[in-house]
Amino acid sequence: MTQNRSTAVMQRRVEPHDSLDDFPTPPWATRALLNRLTDIGPLWHQSAREPAANRGHMVRPLREWFGTVEASDIFDYGAGFPQADYLFGPDPEPVDWTITNPPFRLAEQFIERMHRTSRQGCAVIVRSAFLEGVGRFQRLFQILPPTQVLQFSERVVMHKGKLSANGSTATAYCWLVWDKRRWDLAGATELDWIGPCRKTLERPDDYPEAP
Numbered sequence: 001m002t003q004n005r006s007t008a009v010m011q012r013r014v015e016p017h018d019s020l021d022d023f024p025t026p027p028w029a030t031r032a033l034l035n036r037l038t039d040i041g042p043l044w045h046q047s048a049r050e051p052a053a054n055r056g057h058m059v060r061p062l063r064e065w066f067g068t069v070e071a072s073d074i075f076d077y078g079a080g081f082p083q084a085d086y087l088f089g090p091d092p093e094p095v096d097w098t099i100t101n102p103p104f105r106l107a108e109q110f111i112e113r114m115h116r117t118s119r120q121g122c123a124v125i126v127r128s129a130f131l132e133g134v135g136r137f138q139r140l141f142q143i144l145p146p147t148q149v150l151q152f153s154e155r156v157v158m159h160k161g162k163l164s165a166n167g168s169t170a171t172a173y174c175w176l177v178w179d180k181r182r183w184d185l186a187g188a189t190e191l192d193w194i195g196p197c198r199k200t201l202e203r204p205d206d207y208p209e210a211p
Helices: 027-037 059-065 104-116 134-141
Strands: 047-050 068-071 095-100 118-127 148-152 173-179 190-194
Touching (some): 027 173, 059 068
Parallel strands (some): 047 095
């Protein structure tokens, strides 16, 4: 019996080396994280950065919680954000939080820079399979373990090149959080689940009409 190695079944997002990795994040998935971050304190007086802003689908919920949100992307998707390579040149000025859906092949570099330039913490939404791998463990998690792994109980549907309220996926996602406010509260990475919340966090105007 041969193994089914389709992209969906293997939970892989296979992209060319020079791909923009254009998989927009549904706004409700960002709101699910922000609800958790307010457990310790409010965010409205703090600043946030989204360095892979895409078309702004994560920027919008960030602006609902944070007083100031800085957004940019290496590619101009027409959303009006500055065009900038987050990993090029010296570190940017620190902000309180950096939150993004990083390009998969550059996620480790993003996390390292995000952690250095975030006063309160940083978070990335990644495939749950990102937690696997000896090399990544040695390069990242052994040195800089997240304070929280927040696993979605619902599937977060991300389609290449577009944001859609419909569809399905075999890919599981989680938030990895480095919350510097929690370092004194727990000495190890906390694994928790984000329970079903899409229906309560989703808004009708989250999804632009198809052209």
